[in-house]
Amino acid sequence: MAVRLRAVNISTETRLSTGTVATRRLGALAIVMLTVLAVLALIISPEDVNQGSTVRIMYVHVPTIWVAYMAFILTAVCSATYLSGRNRSLGWDRVAGASAEIGVLFVALSLLTGSLWGRITWGTYWVWDARLTSTAFLFITYIGYLAVRRLDGTQRQRARRSSVLALLAVLEIPLVHFSVRLWRSLHQEASVATGGTDVELDDLMLFSLFFGLAAFSVLFVWLLLHRQRMLYLEDAMSSQGLDAAIEARRKEAVR
Amino acid sequence: MEHASFIIGSWVVTALAVGVYAGWIIKRGRDLARRSSDKDFPWT
Numbered sequence: 001m002a003v004r005l006r007a008v009n010i011s012t013e014t015r016l017s018t019g020t021v022a023t024r025r026l027g028a029l030a031i032v033m034l035t036v037l038a039v040l041a042l043i044i045s046p047e048d049v050n051q052g053s054t055v056r057i058m059y060v061h062v063p064t065i066w067v068a069y070m071a072f073i074l075t076a077v078c079s080a081t082y083l084s085g086r087n088r089s090l091g092w093d094r095v096a097g098a099s100a101e102i103g104v105l106f107v108a109l110s111l112l113t114g115s116l117w118g119r120i121t122w123g124t125y126w127v128w129d130a131r132l133t134s135t136a137f138l139f140i141t142y143i144g145y146l147a148v149r150r151l152d153g154t155q156r157q158r159a160r161r162s163s164v165l166a167l168l169a170v171l172e173i174p175l176v177h178f179s180v181r182l183w184r185s186l187h188q189e190a191s192v193a194t195g196g197t198d199v200e201l202d203d204l205m206l207f208s209l210f211f212g213l214a215a216f217s218v219l220f221v222w223l224l225l226h227r228q229r230m231l232y233l234e235d236a237m238s239s240q241g242l243d244a245a246i247e248a249r250r251k252e253a254v255r
Numbered sequence: 256m257e258h259a260s261f262i263i264g265s266w267v268v269t270a271l272a273v274g275v276y277a278g279w280i281i282k283r284g285r286d287l288a289r290r291s292s293d294k295d296f297p298w299t
Contacts, residue, residue, distance in 0.1 A: 018284030020298050038266065053257045057265045064269065105276055113265040120258045219273065226280045229298055233287035240292060 018229035026222045033215035040208040048205070057117045059208055063216035065110040065135075069173055070220060071103030072142065076170035079163035090235065091228075093159035096166055098227035100145050102220060107139045122186060130179040131187035138176050141169045155235055 019027075041059035048055035078096035082088055114132070115125040126132065149162045175182075180189050201209070256262065288296070 016285065016288045017281070018288065018298070019281070034270075042262070042266070053259075053262060056256075056262045060266055060269050105272065109269050109272055112268055116261045116265045120261055223273075223277060223280065226277075226284055229296070230280060230284045230287060232297070233284065233291055236293060237287065237291060 018226045018233070023222060023225050026218065026225070030215065030219040030222050033211070033218055037208070037212050037215045040204075040211060045204055045208045046202055051121065054117060054120050055205070057113055059212045061110060061113040061117060062209060063212040064106045064113060066213050067216050067220045068103045068107035068110060068138075069177075070217070071099045071106065071224075072138075072166075072170055072173060074224075075100040075103065075145075075166045079166035082159055083163045083167075088156075088159070090155055090159055091232075093155075093163065094228045094231040094235065095224070097146075097149055097162065098224055098231055100142055100149075100166065101227060102223050104139065104142045104146060106220075107135065107142070111135060111139060127186055129186045130183035131176065131185050134172070134176040134179045138169075138172045141172060145169055155238070 037059065041056050045056070045059070047053050051058075075096045078092045078099065082090075082092035082096070085092070111132075114135075118127070118132075119125045145162060145165050148165055149158055151158070151161065153161070179185060180187050
């Protein structure tokens with residue numbers, strides 16, 4: 001009986017939240033993977049010949065900017081789909097908005113962890129270097145994108161405005177990524193995605209790095225699913241509130 | 256471990272920020288779902 005009651009409670013809780021069985025499993029997988037990553041990065045993985053133990057910051061710094069890039073590219077893809085589609089579903093806009101918000105969080109974390117690494121390696125938290133400056137500009141651009149989403153107007157107006165902005169903002173990503181090659185930069189060039197086959201990284205370090213990318217990608221998907229469902233509920237409540245207000249005005253007019 | 260405060264600090268800051276954001280998403284999602292008059296969501 002107790003088991004049955006608990007099952008009913010879980011079912012009701014699932015219905016009255018943004019979670020499902022699949023997201024719960026995904027969340028659990030993200031926690032396990034991130035825990036393994038922490039052990040790999042902080043304990044098992046060897047120190048770097050040049051950087052020493054400072055390389056341990058890279059296992060969190062690189063995945064955060066990876067998630068930010070992925071999030072902003074997804075925002076652009078969803079925005080393009082919304083603008084080009086015959087059936088302009090607001091679902092695309094909600095995924096775009098949710099993805100951009102997560103991207104902003106992760107680019108902020110990338111700047112923060114990068115500045116901690118810079119303090120040890122360069123002796124300063126910040127320099128107006130091409131990579132750092134362009135990343136800060138990317139961060140500010142997407143703060144602007146989120147601000148535009150909060151402007152007054154209908155949900156369709158919000159979707160149209162923000163979609164256009166997302167397609168412009170995404171052009172900054174290649175600029176950020178290739179800034180270390182385009183300009184003289186203090187920031188190191190890519191160690192893995194060099195275009196060649198000779199990766200100068202220890203096997204365990206390389207595994208930890210790729211495991212980190214996978215763990216943070218799972219985390220991103222989990223956050224995205226919940227955040228876009230939250231936006232769905234916000235939009236639904238906003239529409240209901242508007243319908244109720246129109247109904248109230250109609251009743252007033254009849255009186 | 257050399258520079259332990261910076262290394263652990265970068266991990267702790269990331270974990271805290273993601274944890275707080277995830278917690279906010281879950282809590283706000285639950286609040287909105289409970290307040291919503293329509294209880295049939297596309298994901299249920």
